[in-house]
Amino acid sequence: MIRRKREIGELEEEQLKNVYLKCKEFYMEAAKQILKRFPFDDKARQALKCLKMQNPKAILDLEIKKKFPSIADLHYFFPKICPNNITELDREWRMLRNVDFSFNQNKTPDIIDLWKHVQELRNGDESQTFPTLCELVKKLLCLPHSSTAVERLFSAINIMKTKLRNIISTTAIKEVLHT
Structure with missing residues (x-):
């Protein structure tokens, strides 16, 4: 076995395995909690x-395109976000699938660049060629991915509204939060 000189700050193989194991355990626990x-x-x-329909691979890859022939299912799951004109939306989706994009074939663009x-x-x-579809995608990409912002707001309110300030008005809370 050939041993190489270890760099300063480089982990030994056993330590590296331990880091990988801890990361794996963390992700497994995170998945369980979710x-x-x-x-x-x-x-x-x-x-x-x-929602995978928005993914660049779903639009650019021929095999994946076949899995999403219509965008009508999206209207079923997100009726308040999708426009009322589902026919126009579906027409734009089918048209988009036939567009020849001039992206580098070796590297798939990220979702923001594609849209x-x-x-x-x-x-x-x-x-604009796809106005209805672009409007829908903007709304879908703005969906919150966690409740962190709401929890942060509740924490801020709890900090302001203490036992000593229990009669503070809603208007005053809004103004303090704004400040």
């Missing part, structure tokens, strides 16, 4: 599967 807190029933799983590119596509009369 499953406890969120209702991942069939409807939720199908909704998450529908910026789609939003910049224009028709011959300079009108």
Whole structure:
């Protein structure tokens, strides 16, 4: 066995294995905690599967494109976000699947770059090619991925509204939060 000189600050093999093991345990525990807190029933799983439509691979990869022939399912899971004109939305989705993108074939663009590119596509009369679809994607990408912001707000309110300040008005709380 050939031994190489160890760099300063470099971990030994046993220490490195221990770090990997601890990381794996952390991710496993995080997944268990997420499953406890969120209702991942069939409807939720199908909704998450529908959100994969936004992924650049789902738009650029021919094999994955076949899995999402229509965007109508998205309307079922997100009726308040999707536009009322589902026919126009589905027409734009089918049209988008036939667009030849000029991205580097070796590297898939990230989701923001792809949808910026789609939003910049224009028709011959300079009108946006996919207005309904881009509006929907903007709304979907803005969905909160956690309740952290709400929890932070409740913490701030709890700090302000103490036993000594228990009669503080809602208006005063808003003004202090704004400040």
